[in-house]
Amino acid sequence: MAKEPLRVLVTGAAGQIGYALVPMIARGVMLGPDQPVILLMLDIPPAAEALNGVKMELVDAAFPLLKGVVATTDAVEACTGVNVAVMVGGFPRKEGMERKDVMSKNVSIYKSQASALEKHAAANCKVLVVANPANTNALILKEFAPSIPEKNITCLTRLDHNRALGQISERLNVQVSDVKNVIIWGNHSSTQYPDVNHATVKTPAGEKPVRQLVANDEWLNGEFITTVQQRGAAIIKARKLSSALSAASSACDHIRDWVLGTPEGTWVSMGVYSDGSYNVPAGLVYSFPVTCKNGEWSIVQGLSIDEFSRKKLDLTAQELSEEKALAYSCLS
Ligand code: NAD
Ligand code: LMR
Numbered sequence: 001m002a003k004e005p006l007r008v009l010v011t012g013a014a015g016q017i018g019y020a021l022v023p024m025i026a027r028g029v030m031l032g033p034d035q036p037v038i039l040l041m042l043d044i045p046p047a048a049e050a051l052n053g054v055k056m057e058l059v060d061a062a063f064p065l066l067k068g069v070v071a072t073t074d075a076v077e078a079c080t081g082v083n084v085a086v087m088v089g090g091f092p093r094k095e096g097m098e099r100k101d102v103m104s105k106n107v108s109i110y111k112s113q114a115s116a117l118e119k120h121a122a123a124n125c126k127v128l129v130v131a132n133p134a135n136t137n138a139l140i141l142k143e144f145a146p147s148i149p150e151k152n153i154t155c156l157t158r159l160d161h162n163r164a165l166g167q168i169s170e171r172l173n174v175q176v177s178d179v180k181n182v183i184i185w186g187n188h189s190s191t192q193y194p195d196v197n198h199a200t201v202k203t204p205a206g207e208k209p210v211r212q213l214v215a216n217d218e219w220l221n222g223e224f225i226t227t228v229q230q231r232g233a234a235i236i237k238a239r240k241l242s243s244a245l246s247a248a249s250s251a252c253d254h255i256r257d258w259v260l261g262t263p264e265g266t267w268v269s270m271g272v273y274s275d276g277s278y279n280v281p282a283g284l285v286y287s288f289p290v291t292c293k294n295g296e297w298s299i300v301q302g303l304s305i306d307e308f309s310r311k312k313l314d315l316t317a318q319e320l321s322e323e324k325a326l327a328y329s330c331l332s
Helices: 016-026 045-060 075-079 099-120 134-143 158-172 210-214 217-221 223-229 231-239 245-260 307-331
Strands: 006-011 037-042 066-072 084-087 126-129 153-155 183-185 193-195 200-203 206-209 268-273 285-293 296-299
Touching (some): 037 045, 075 099, 126 245, 134 153, 134 285, 158 183, 158 245, 268 296
Parallel strands (some): 006 037, 037 066, 084 126
Antiparallel strands (some): 183 285, 200 206
């Protein structure tokens, strides 16, 4: 029997990630090739005409799984009955703006969209925040949508996870699909810690540790980490625009694995509400290694953390605590 359509919200849908993301969702990349979807696209009034153009293109593409498209600037209309919410809309940093100014704009956007989701989304709606500062926007959303379970509010660090897989695959000249179990710890920012200490590569002789195959700790503890940390900035430098196709594709990976499950023996990185695992302060949205089953994520427990890693886990937690304090100061 055909499945009932799921309602998927994309905010900031007239922007560049939105433009890459909505056709992926309509093709089944996010929720599976047998899952019909209704797309609800939200943007702000200055982008209404462009948003309507995206809607026209979605109709023109005649996606078999796409059972409806709503293009709106009304948050209530966009949030009504949504099962999955992908929050891409936000206020970008502009020349001359201080960090606090950007934070203050985004805090007020995420506060009001949290209320719309809380009142109008379907029960058990899953939320993925992409817009920067992604971890802290997700935290604010959680704060102002208290009836949405905190486990349902996450942020995107899967792009960083995929970037780390890509760097290892290039270095070893192996298929990216044969590399697994890298970890992104912490913030989606340049303090994130891409960790390969538990990562492996599938070889004809079985799974081998990445550290053994790369056999160059200086690269793994140095250039590899900074390349992943700085990849977003490198793309902005090259494209004069921030990453869009990779962000959209990684957002699909995040939701797909969350809803449909991670393969046996594989974990992925997700920004989730910390419960204090690995001595990360509870109450931050922090990227952890997780496995997913039956629509629920769980933090992978019991991984060894050496002294080098410990410092890096703490440094990115410290930055998130500072962001949290700044965000709360914008609320008062
Ligand atoms: P963009 O500027 O092209 O698009 C953003 C869209 O959001 C615009 O259409 C804008 O009108 C809309 N918008 C602004 N305020 C809104 C509101 N209150 N409600 C709904 N829509 C609103 O930007 P982009 O390149 O698509 O990037 C979007 C965000 O994603 C940025 O914050 C970017 O920094 C972030 N990003 C995150 C990751 C990640 O891995 N977490 C990766 C890449 C980009
Ligand atoms: C990215 O990781 O590509 C983006 O978050 C960079 C940015 O600042 O938009």
